[in-house]
Amino acid sequence: MAEKILLKGNEAIAIAAIRCGCDGYFGYPITPQSEILETLMEKDPETDTGMIVLQAESEVAAINMLYGGAGCGKKVMTSSSSPGISLMTEGISYIAGAELPCVIVDIMRGGPGLGTIQPAQSDYFQIVKGGGHGDYKTIILAPASVQEMNDFVELSFDLAFKYKTPVVILSDGVIGQMMEKVELSPVKPRWTDEEIVKLHGDWASTGKTPDRKRNIVTSLDLDPHRQEQFNLKLQEKYAEIERNEVRYESLLCEDAEYLLVAYGLSARVSQKAMELARDEGIKVGLIRPVTLFPYPYEVIEKIVPQVKGILVVEMSAGQMTEDVSLAVRRRVPLYFHGRTGGMLPSPEDVLTLIRNIEKGTFESADVQGHKKVWLR
Amino acid sequence: MAVRGAIEVDVELCKGCGVCIVNCPTGAIVLSKSVNGKGYNYSYMDDPEKCTGCTNCAAVCPDTVITVYRVKI
Amino acid sequence: MNISDIIKPENKVYAKSKLLLDKEMHYCPGCSHGTIHKIIAETIDELNIQEQVIGISPVGCAVLAYDYIDIDWQEAAHGRAPALATAIKRLYPDKYVFTYQGDGDLASIGTGEIVHVCNRGDNVTVIFVNNAIYGMTGGQMAPTTLEGMKTATTPKGRSHISSGFPMKITEMLALLPGVVYATRQSVDTPAAERKAKKSMIKAFKSQKLKKGTSFIEIVSTCNSGWKMTPVEANTWMRENMFPVFPPGDIKDETGL
Numbered sequence: 001m002a003e004k005i006l007l008k009g010n011e012a013i014a015i016a017a018i019r020c021g022c023d024g025y026f027g028y029p030i031t032p033q034s035e036i037l038e039t040l041m042e043k044d045p046e047t048d049t050g051m052i053v054l055q056a057e058s059e060v061a062a063i064n065m066l067y068g069g070a071g072c073g074k075k076v077m078t079s080s081s082s083p084g085i086s087l088m089t090e091g092i093s094y095i096a097g098a099e100l101p102c103v104i105v106d107i108m109r110g111g112p113g114l115g116t117i118q119p120a121q122s123d124y125f126q127i128v129k130g131g132g133h134g135d136y137k138t139i140i141l142a143p144a145s146v147q148e149m150n151d152f153v154e155l156s157f158d159l160a161f162k163y164k165t166p167v168v169i170l171s172d173g174v175i176g177q178m179m180e181k182v183e184l185s186p187v188k189p190r191w192t193d194e195e196i197v198k199l200h201g202d203w204a205s206t207g208k209t210p211d212r213k214r215n216i217v218t219s220l221d222l223d224p225h226r227q228e229q230f231n232l233k234l235q236e237k238y239a240e241i242e243r244n245e246v247r248y249e250s251l252l253c254e255d256a257e258y259l260l261v262a263y264g265l266s267a268r269v270s271q272k273a274m275e276l277a278r279d280e281g282i283k284v285g286l287i288r289p290v291t292l293f294p295y296p297y298e299v300i301e302k303i304v305p306q307v308k309g310i311l312v313v314e315m316s317a318g319q320m321t322e323d324v325s326l327a328v329r330r331r332v333p334l335y336f337h338g339r340t341g342g343m344l345p346s347p348e349d350v351l352t353l354i355r356n357i358e359k360g361t362f363e364s365a366d367v368q369g370h371k372k373v374w375l376r
Numbered sequence: 377m378a379v380r381g382a383i384e385v386d387v388e389l390c391k392g393c394g395v396c397i398v399n400c401p402t403g404a405i406v407l408s409k410s411v412n413g414k415g416y417n418y419s420y421m422d423d424p425e426k427c428t429g430c431t432n433c434a435a436v437c438p439d440t441v442i443t444v445y446r447v448k449i
Numbered sequence: 450m451n452i453s454d455i456i457k458p459e460n461k462v463y464a465k466s467k468l469l470l471d472k473e474m475h476y477c478p479g480c481s482h483g484t485i486h487k488i489i490a491e492t493i494d495e496l497n498i499q500e501q502v503i504g505i506s507p508v509g510c511a512v513l514a515y516d517y518i519d520i521d522w523q524e525a526a527h528g529r530a531p532a533l534a535t536a537i538k539r540l541y542p543d544k545y546v547f548t549y550q551g552d553g554d555l556a557s558i559g560t561g562e563i564v565h566v567c568n569r570g571d572n573v574t575v576i577f578v579n580n581a582i583y584g585m586t587g588g589q590m591a592p593t594t595l596e597g598m599k600t601a602t603t604p605k606g607r608s609h610i611s612s613g614f615p616m617k618i619t620e621m622l623a624l625l626p627g628v629v630y631a632t633r634q635s636v637d638t639p640a641a642e643r644k645a646k647k648s649m650i651k652a653f654k655s656q657k658l659k660k661g662t663s664f665i666e667i668v669s670t671c672n673s674g675w676k677m678t679p680v681e682a683n684t685w686m687r688e689n690m691f692p693v694f695p696p697g698d699i700k701d702e703t704g705l
Contacts, residue, residue: 065532065535066536069536076536206503206541381455382452440483443464446455
C-alpha cells in the first residue's frame with residue numbers, strides 16, 4: 001500500500017493536479033481556497049512536469065484562460081469559491097457551449113453577496129442547475145474527504161475529456177481546510193503535443209496542418225436550425241452522462257426505516273448521526289450523492305417504499321432537497337435540516353431530529369433550521 | 377520602359393464600395409451601370425489603356441476580388 | 450496589346466492569398482475588416498507559419514473572422530480574447546497567437562484583460578480595430594467615439610460631460626513595459642495598407658523575440674454606422690479620426 005501523507009483538502013487538490021498530468025492551472029485568490037494556488041506556486045511544477053501555474057487578474061480572466069487552454073486540447077484547471085464562481089459562470093457557459101473539457105474546483109462559502117468566508121453548500125443551485133445562460137449542464141463531483149479531493153481530480157479530467165464538458169468539484173470550506181491522511185494517486189506524465197494532436201486533433205486548435213481542415217472552437221451558430229440540432233446533441237450527451245456516470249455512496253440502507261440524504265461535509269455529519277441513532281436502535285441509513293449531476297434519483301426512488309421518513313441535511317436553505325423531493329414524489333414524509341451563513345450541522349442536532357421524526361414531533365424539535373417539506 | 381496592366385474583378389463578389397476607384401492613380405476603374413447577382417454596381421476596368429498594374433486597387437479592396445496582371449513593353 | 454495578352458498567369462502580380470477562404474465576407478461594402486483580414490492572411494502566408502498560428506476572434510462584427518482565414522481559431526467571449534491568448538501562448542510557447550478585437554471588445558468590456566495581457570508581456574499580437582463605434586449591435590457609442598460624434602446612443606453627439614472622452618488606449622498600453630511594439634495604422638489608401646502590412650509582419654515576427662506584447666491599432670471606418678459611403682467614410686476618418694488617433698509608431702523596442 002502506498003504511503004499516506006497528511007494534507008489539507010486544498011493541498012490535496014493541488015498535488016493531485018500535478019500528479020495526474022495537468023497542463024495548466026489559472027486561478028485568482030479567494031478564501032477559503034487560496035491554498036490551491038499557493039501550493040501550486042510553492043511546488044513550482046513548471047520546472048518538473050512543465051505544468052503552467054498562473055495567477056490571473058480576475059476570475060473572469062481565469063475562466064477564459066481555461067477556455068483558451070482547453071480549446072487547444074490541454075488539461076486545464078481552475079479553482080475558486082462562491083463569489084468567484086459567480087464571476088466565472090459566463091465563461092463556464094461558453095466552455096459548455098464550445099464543448100471543451102476542463103476542471104473547475106468550487107470550495108463553497110456562505111452567501112449571498114460577500115456573505116462570509118465560512119463554509120456552506122449554498123451554491124448547489126448555481127452549479128447543479130446551471131448558473132450561466134443556456135441549456136447546459138456540467139458534471140459535478142462532491143467529495144466528502146481529503147482523500148476524495150485527491151481522487152476526484154484525475155477522475156474529473158477523465159470525465160471532462162470523455163464527454164468534452166466542464167467538470168466541477170463542488171466542495172466546501174471545511175473539506176478544503178481540514179487535514180486528513182491521503183494516499184496520493186500515481187504520477188502520470190503530461191500528454192506531449194504530439195499526443196494531443198493524435199488524441200484531440202479533430203477539434204482542438206493546435207495549428208492547422210495540411211492533412212486536416214481548420215479547427216474552430218466556438219459556441220456560436222447563428223443558424224437556428226443548426227443551433228437547435230446542436231442543443232439536441234448537447235441534451236443527448238447529458239442523457240448519456242445520466243445513464244453512465246451516476247455515483248453515490250449507500251450506507252446501512254438494507255434494513256433502514258429512516259433515510260438520511262446528504263453530500264459533502266453534511267454527509268460526514270449525517271453518517272455520525274446515523275451511527276448514534278443505530279446505537280439507540282433507530283434503523284437509519286444514509287445515501288450520499290457523489291455526483292450531483294448526474295443525480296442519483298433512482299437510488300433514492302428505490303428506497304422510498306421501505307422507509308418511514310427521509311431527512312435531507314444540507315448547509316443551505318434547502319437546495320438539494322428539491323432534487324430529493326423529485327425522487328420521493330410525496331410518497332413518504334420528507335424533512336429538511338439546514339444551516340446557513342457558515343454554521344455547520346451537528347451530529348447531535350441531526351440525531352435529535354431523527355428521534356423527533358420517529359416520535360412524530362419533528363416540528364417542535366429544539367434545533368435551528370429545520371422544516372417539513374411535506375408529510376404524506 | 378513602359379508597363380501595361382490589367383485587372384480581373386470577380387464581379388459576383390464585388391460589393392461596389394468604390395474604394396478601388398478613388399485609389400486608382402490613372403482612373404482606369406469605374407462602377408458598372410449594371411448590377412451583379414447581389415444587386416451591387418461592380419467595379420470594372422473601363423479603360424484598359426490606362427491600367428499600369430500598380431496593384432493599388434487590389435491593396436485596398438476589402439473583399440479581395442481584384443487580381444492584377446502587369447507586363448513590361 | 451490586347452488584354453488577353455496581359456491576363457496570363459505569368460503576368461500575375463497580385464492575387465488573393467491562398468489563406469483567404471472563398472467564403473464571401475459578411476461585412477458591409479467598404480468595411481475595413483476585409484482589408485485587415487487580407488493583411489493578416491498575407492502576413493501568415495508570407496511568414497509561412499500557417500501550421501503554428503492560433504487566432505482568437507472577438508464578439509462584434511469580426512466574430513466570424515474564423516470563416517475567412519484558413520487557420521485554427523478560437524472564438525472568445527466579449528472582451529476576453531487576451532485571456533485566451535495568454536493561456537494558449539503559455540501552453541504552446543512556440544506557436545504564434547493573435548487576438549483580433551474591436552473597440553468595444555478591447556477598450557470597453559475587455560479593458561481588464563487587455564491591460565493584463567500587456568502587463569504580463571505575453572508574446573502575442575493584438576490587432577485592435579478602432580472604428581469608434583459598435584458596428585454589430587447597430588452603431589452605439591464606443592469608448593473611442595469622438596466628441597461630438599453622433600451614434601445610436603449619443604444622438605446629440607458624444608459629450609465628455611456625460612460620456613467621457615475618446616479613449617487613447619494604445620497610448621495607455623504603450624506605457625506598460627510588457628509592450629514591445631505599439632503602433633497605429635490605417636488601411637484606407639494603398640500606401641497605408643502596405644505600411645500596415647509591414648507593421649503586421651513586424652508584430653508577428655516579434656513574437657519569436659519573446660520581448661513582450663505587440664499591439665497594432667488600425668484606425669478604421671464603419672461606413673454603415675457612420676451613415677456615409679465607403680469613400681466618404683475614408684475621407685471623414687482622415688479628417689476627424691487622425692487628429693485624435695494619429696497614425697504612426699507609438700513604441701518600437703523590437704529592434705526589427
